[in-house]
Amino acid sequence: MNHLLPDFNDLLHTDFVVTTEERWNESAHSQRFSVVIVQQQPSQFLVLSHRNYSMAQKYCIPINELTEFRAYCIHSDDTWTTLEEKIKCCDYVVVMRDGAVIGYFKTSELASRVLQAYTYLKAYYDTILETTDSTISVIDKNMDTVVWTSGAERLYSIKKEEILGKPMTQFFPENRLDNLKILNTGKQFYHKQHQPREDLFVLINSNPVKLDGKIIGAVSCEQDVTYQAQLTKKLTNAKETINHLQKQVSRMDRSVDPFRSIKGSSGALQNTIDQIKQVGAAKAKVLLLGESGVGKELFANALHDLRTLGAAPFIPINCGAIPDALFESELFGYEKGAFSGANPLGSKGKFELAKDGTLFLDEIAELPPEMQVKLLRVLQEGTFYSVGGTKLKHADCSIIAATNKNLKERVHQGKFREDLYYRLNIITITIPPLRERSEDIIELSHQFLYEFAEKYRRSCTRIPKEVMMALIDYSWPGNIRELRNIIERLVVFSRDETLSVDDLPVQIRESNHRIGMTERFSHNQPFENQPPVSLDHAMKECQQQTIKKALEHTHENKNKAAEILGISRTTLYNKMHQLGIS
Numbered sequence: 001m002n003h004l005l006p007d008f009n010d011l012l013h014t015d016f017v018v019t020t021e022e023r024w025n026e027s028a029h030s031q032r033f034s035v036v037i038v039q040q041q042p043s044q045f046l047v048l049s050h051r052n053y054s055m056a057q058k059y060c061i062p063i064n065e066l067t068e069f070r071a072y073c074i075h076s077d078d079t080w081t082t083l084e085e086k087i088k089c090c091d092y093v094v095v096m097r098d099g100a101v102i103g104y105f106k107t108s109e110l111a112s113r114v115l116q117a118y119t120y121l122k123a124y125y126d127t128i129l130e131t132t133d134s135t136i137s138v139i140d141k142n143m144d145t146v147v148w149t150s151g152a153e154r155l156y157s158i159k160k161e162e163i164l165g166k167p168m169t170q171f172f173p174e175n176r177l178d179n180l181k182i183l184n185t186g187k188q189f190y191h192k193q194h195q196p197r198e199d200l201f202v203l204i205n206s207n208p209v210k211l212d213g214k215i216i217g218a219v220s221c222e223q224d225v226t227y228q229a230q231l232t233k234k235l236t237n238a239k240e241t242i243n244h245l246q247k248q249v250s251r252m253d254r255s256v257d258p259f260r261s262i263k264g265s266s267g268a269l270q271n272t273i274d275q276i277k278q279v280g281a282a283k284a285k286v287l288l289l290g291e292s293g294v295g296k297e298l299f300a301n302a303l304h305d306l307r308t309l310g311a312a313p314f315i316p317i318n319c320g321a322i323p324d325a326l327f328e329s330e331l332f333g334y335e336k337g338a339f340s341g342a343n344p345l346g347s348k349g350k351f352e353l354a355k356d357g358t359l360f361l362d363e364i365a366e367l368p369p370e371m372q373v374k375l376l377r378v379l380q381e382g383t384f385y386s387v388g389g390t391k392l393k394h395a396d397c398s399i400i401a402a403t404n405k406n407l408k409e410r411v412h413q414g415k416f417r418e419d420l421y422y423r424l425n426i427i428t429i430t431i432p433p434l435r436e437r438s439e440d441i442i443e444l445s446h447q448f449l450y451e452f453a454e455k456y457r458r459s460c461t462r463i464p465k466e467v468m469m470a471l472i473d474y475s476w477p478g479n480i481r482e483l484r485n486i487i488e489r490l491v492v493f494s495r496d497e498t499l500s501v502d503d504l505p506v507q508i509r510e511s512n513h514r515i516g517m518t519e520r521f522s523h524n525q526p527f528e529n530q531p532p533v534s535l536d537h538a539m540k541e542c543q544q545q546t547i548k549k550a551l552e553h554t555h556e557n558k559n560k561a562a563e564i565l566g567i568s569r570t571t572l573y574n575k576m577h578q579l580g581i582s
């Protein structure tokens with residue numbers, strides 16, 4: 001029984017003798033106990049009190065006429081429920097231990113002891129609630145508040161006298177009360193994060209209170225973690241500041257590679273990096289061409305780092321995203337009172353902000369025609385006026401422009417000025433699309449996996465083979481930005497720290513399926529038209545083709561091919577030898 005309950009043993013009477021019906025007469029005449037317990041069945045007894053016993057002895061009344069003292073047995077380790085059932089239906093309860101009777105209760109004596117037990121438990125219960133110093137609240141099945149600790153008073157600034165006995169919904173919005181949901185669903189919560197107020201963060205544990213399988217209330221225990229939440233926020237901010245400072249420091253440090261954030265080791269990518277390195281020293285204008293998301297801004301940044309020390313500004317401007325009317329003031333700035341609605345103190349333009357650094361003109365093909373004239377003038381003369389200004393200013397910055405459009409075609413269509421085109425097109429570098437350097441997919445995918453696993457605090461460390469095959473087989477119209485987004489999605493949806501092919505967008509899964517059904521296991525003619533071969537032969541052929549394909553994709557890089565195939569490098573060599581792949 002419950003260890004908190006007072007001991008019932010002192011209610012146990014031990015002045016008794018136990019006998020059987022057969023030996024009753026013999027006992028009645030020879031024994032002198034105040035109580036005689038006659039065992040009728042293994043758990044049924046007849047208890048004869050002193051009075052009945054003397055009468056029975058004197059007048060030899062048969063046992064079956066003394067039924068009002070029928071008693072049932074309990075075992076000393078029985079539960080309260082058993083005890084409750086037994087005391088309801090008899091005046092005596094016989095207590096047994098290890099098969100032997102050790103005494104009996106008079107059920108009439110139990111009531112005062114149960115009352116005492118209740119008082120006892122209540123004293124413990126009140127003290128436990130107050131000692132925990134936690135925010136504990138309990139509602140009954142009518143949603144009325146039945147427990148409200150001092151911790152709850154402090155956290156919510158609601159006094160016990162105000163809330164006890166009243167529906168909790170009078171004090172909190174219904175949709176914020178988890179214990180109401182518990183009354184309906186019976187579902188428990190553990191360490192659920194909750195923000196009951198703008199400035200308050202708590203972790204909640206909630207449980208339904210059940211009796212005889214029915215929910216009769218709900219208990220919530222809340223732990224105030226506002227301080228920890230604030231510390232975590234400060235820590236995250238500090239981490240961001242450190243990252244930012246680290247970037248600044250490494251930019252100033254000549255020994256740090258400006259191309260460190262450009263991942264990929266394909267020949268095509270390395271060629272592009274080499275080209276950029278060559279133009280690095282000369283401050284000539286550079287035009288970066290390439291499809292959307294191939295990394296033009298990343299390369300522009302790397303070129304800037306190569307040319308300048310960390311303190312020099314890199315100012316990007318997206319020529320496709322600024323309304324025509326604001327373009328001039330954005331690029332050249334404006335003076336006090338230049339136009340209504342502007343900053344009354346005036347404002348610097350991007351050319352001025354980029355002083356001694358780099359102005360990156362992204363989406364240059366989208367530059368409005370009248371701005372093309374103005375930009376051309378600055379590039380030719382190296383000077384400009386701010387809007388409403390009379391003082392000539394110098395454009396002291398490097399220019400890098402970028403576009404994913406065919407600029408030459410735009411010139412032919414009359415949408416882009418030819419003279420500006422030639423001004424910008426002094427050094428042109430084209431960044432290859434991802435589909436032309438599919439071997440970079442492995443490295444980039446792992447880099448993004450590492451980044452997002454850290455961001456979302458997951459321990460995903462590997463990309464399953466079938467996911468990697470699907471990524472390699474896809475044609476990547478959105479290039480690296482698209483790949484990055486997809487890895488982020490896979491990490492977010494990962495279960496048990498494992499990326500799943502099912503979380504890939506359908507177009508990527510389908511490309512994998514398509515290739516899987518045709519190229520990978522393939523012959524030129526459909527499978528059903530091929531002559532039957534032995535299973536062993538078919539498996540060898542399939543393995544041969546799969547390995548060849550992986551080698552082709554990785555430009556014969558055995559490490560990467562083995563990774564795609566999900567086998568060790570040694571196994572790859574052995575298989576190649578067995579299958580006659582040179």
Ligand SMILES: Nc1ncnc2c1ncn2[C@@H]1O[C@H](COP(=O)(O)OP(=O)(O)OP(=O)(O)O)[C@@H](O)[C@H]1O
Nearest residue numbers: 261262263291292293294295296297298404480481
């Ligand atoms: N080689 C690379 N290594 C790592 N990340 C890369 C690489 N190339 C591009 N990225 C990432 O891909 C995303 C798109 O790159 P970026 O914005 O430089 O492309 P863009 O060509 O300028 O795109 P847009 O044409 O749309 O302006 C960025 O998150 C960038 O960090």
